[in-house]
Amino acid sequence: MSLLRAKIQDVFNEPACEQNRGKDAKARKEGCSKPLTPGAAAGGCAFDGAKIVLQPITDVAHLVHGPLACEGNSWDNRGAASSGPTLWRTSFTTDLTELDVVMGRGERKLFKAIIEIKEAYGPPAIFVYPTCVTALIGDDIEAVCKRAAEKYGLAVVPVNAPGFVGSKNLGNKLAGEALLERVIGTLEPDDAGPYDINILGEFNLSGEFWLVKPLLDRLGIRVRACIPGDARYVDIACAHRARAAMVVCSTALINLARKMDERWDIPFFEGSFYGITDTSDALRNIAELLVKQGADPEILGRTEVLIAEEEAIAWKKLAAYRPRLAGKRVLLNTGGVKSWSVVHALMEIGIEIVGTSVKKSTVEDKERIKQILKDDNHIFEQMAARELYAMLSERKADIMLSGGRTQFIALKAKTPWLDINQERQHPYAGYDGMVELVRQIDIAIHNPIWAQVREPAPWDCQPAREERPRTKSETPTLHAVQEFAGTTAGNFGDC
Known part of the structure; x- marks a missing residue:
């Protein structure tokens, strides 16, 4: 138990954490x-x-x-x-x-x-x-x-x-x-090369890393180990022979990236595969790190050619959605890397972000959000269910992107909702993933069911016609009641 306690303290004291870099030695020991x-x-x-x-x-x-x-x-x-x-x-x-x-x-x-x-x-x-x-x-x-x-x-x-x-x-x-x-370093690969990389913090949710890996394959870049998404034990055991690494979810495995850099000289950067610009930047950073590690500089040119081709295809597909989604307001109630990567991705096609949660985001993530939104008023640490419901019921957002825990708040407020967390059914990474994300948002917002559920129920409406006052002696017969129901069916005033 004492060894576990020491390990926990070591994990709390994370030098690679952006928040810890500006602290003195005493404050750094308190952890982040x-x-x-x-x-x-x-x-x-x-x-x-x-x-x-x-x-x-x-x-x-x-x-x-x-x-x-x-x-x-x-x-x-x-x-x-x-x-x-x-x-x-x-x-x-x-x-x-x-x-x-x-x-x-x-x-x-x-x-x-x-x-x-x-x-x-x-x-x-x-x-x-x-x-x-x-x-x-x-x-x-x-x-x-x-x-x-x-x-x-x-x-x-x-x-x-x-x-x-x-x-x-x-x-x-x-x-x-x-x-x-x-695990890492317990086996030695017999095919190590100058274009081997590790991807850390990528979980391959809904198979979305399979939308990114073909891009790397076209560049001749081999993923030595994707930890943990679709990983094999042998791949992770040989991960120490990679030449560079990308950290996708910094809050999860930043300590692993730093220590692999210290032990085996595997430099890393933090990036995202969500959105067109971020995907392109990630590919560029991977190529640049490999060149610094001794790879042929010609990979930089091939990377730019690939980016130009894929961006042109993606923007052409997104052109059909831009007029339908321009000016639409999105409330993003998630955290971590998605708190800024998805924000950037949506703003690229003209969608307005009315709020984004930073509950599980690092300090560096929050700084990125501030740079993207240029306004701290759209950033919230945590929003209570009552506040979320009030915001959505007042139509301050056209759709909410979140996890399954808050979906019923949106549905109760009769507002479109899309799953963006780990339970999602569609992959959103890479160029094709961005197109899929926009397509799903478009489907959700323009679904005709929302116009129907927002209309008052028939029993909440008053009949448009006035009924003649009856004397006490008048008792409507069954035939009269049926006739009245037939003539007034659907004859309601504006509600």
């Missing part, structure tokens, strides 16, 4: 993450964060050592896609019960589970995740993993990120530390 509020689990725990980063490694068995509910809550919570192995889609857990805890059978049960997975599936590696329960009762996960690895010649990797140690973002970083210490 918000303190954890006991009982506040919204947004995920450290275990959830570690599982999110590592589970998309497709050919690895991911074994959760703890009660069944821990695996149930973390499995399949992101729409990452695989082009091959499907082992990562299988849930493995030791299913620890109260009796196992009382009798001290946790370590024995874990060792048995590792053996069963090896015999049944034969994976290249097994990642073991301790949870709050097994960490609190003191199960020595590292010792069990080491013994199993030595006895069966299998890579068994402990991922020390039990939920109670911190937030989901901390779990992201602890997962990166596990890869750095126990």
Whole structure:
């Protein structure tokens, strides 16, 4: 536990964090993450964060050592896609019960589970995740993993990120530390070249990295390891032989990028594949880093040719949407890299941003937003559900882009909504992804259902005709009632 405590403190003290660079040594030791509020689990725990980063490694068995509910809550919570192995889609857990805890059978049960997975599936590696329960009762996960690895010649990797140690973002970083210490550099590739790169923090949600990889292939750039999207264990183990790296989600794996640069001289930059301009800039930065690392400078010219061709195609496709979406107002309720990358992408086609959330964004992300929007009034740290509903019901935005948690606020306000977070069904990265994003926004905004649901219900309207007053002796017959209903059906005034 003391080693875990030291590791957590080391992750908090992140020199590559933009916020920490301007601090003195004493202030830097305090770290750059918000303190954890006991009982506040919204947004995920450290275990959830570690599982999110590592589970998309497709050919690895991911074994959760703890009660069944821990695996149930973390499995399949992101729409990452695989082009091959499907082992990562299988849930493995030791299913620890109260009796196992009382009798001290946790370590024995874990060792048995590792053996069963090896015999049944034969994976290249097994990642073991301790949870709050097994960490609190003191199960020595590292010792069990080491013994199993030595006895069966299998890579068994402990991922020390039990939920109670911190937030989901901390779990992201602890997962990166596990890869750095126990996976990366354990194998040597026999085909290393001057055009090998790593992509860090790319999760291949809805297969969107497959829209970017063909661009790199056309330039002769090989992705040595995409961590974690559609990754293989061997690729990650050989990732230390890449010549350059791009960090897509800085809050997740910035510590991994920095330490790989220190150990193996792999320079990195932070970029985005969302939007036409950002995708072009990312391709240019990759080419420039490779040239600095010894690649042939001719790749710079080929990159510009590719960018010119792809931008022309994308802008031609977007021309049909520009008059339909120009001036439309978008509320972006997300965070992280999307808080500025999607903003920039939408503004390129004339869409107005009325607000963007920066809840999970880094200080550098916030600075980028300020440079793009030129107005701090459109930036909010967190907006309560009541405020979101008020803003949407007052028609201050034509559509809201967010995750599934807030979709019902938009639907209750009778406002179009589009999923932009990890549960989304459409890929939005690269040039083609930008066209798809704009197409989905256009479909959502111009869907005729919104005009219908905003109309008052018929029972909220008053009849246009006036009924003749009846005397007390007059009692309408069934025939009269039916005749009246037939003559007045649909004859309502303006509502």
